[in-house]
Amino acid sequence: MTLQKVRSHGGDPVPVQAALGQLVDCSPDGRWLARSGRDGGLMLTSTDGKAERLLARAGEAIWGGEAANLFGEGGKVLYLLGRDRRSISVRNVETGRTLRSIAFDLPAEDTITGFSVNAAGTRVLVTIGGSRHDLWVAEGFATPARGWRRWVRHWEAPAGAAALQ
16 A cells, blocks of 8 residues: 545545554644554655655554544644543644643543544543543633744733633
8 A cells, every 4th residue: 555645636646654643633734744664653744655654652542533633733733642531632743742631530430532633732532431421611722922022922812811710
C-alpha cells in the first residue's frame, strides 16, 4: 500500500514517500499528515513526503477511532487523547513539545469517548461514556499571551473566565 495525493480538480495520483501506517488526520493548512507508525507511535509526514518525524511514542496517546486526535489552530497544534482516556494533551506540530495537558475529573467508571475543539482552541466538546453517556462543554482555557503581553506573562485567561468559576 502506498500513500498518494491527487489534486482537488483531478489528475493522476502522485506517490508520497512515506513508511507504512494508517492515516489519522490531515492538517487544515495542507502541510502535514498525522499517521500511525510501524512501532505504534504517531508520525507527522509532510504532504510532499520530504519530512517525517515522530510526534508521540506508542503508549502516550490513542490514535484513530472516534475523534482521538485533531489538528487545531490552523494546523499549528495537534490535540491527542491520552491513553487513560481522561486527558487531552496539546502538542506543537513544529517542535513536538507538549504545550499543555487538559485533565478531566471523571467518575471512575467513565472515560472520554470522543472530543472536538473549536477553531480558536478555547472550547472543547467532550463525550463521556461508561455506565452512562454525558456530553460536557468545557470553556475558559488559558491561551498563549500575544503581542507585548507575552513579555510580561505567558498565558492569558479569556474574557469572562472569572464568571465561569
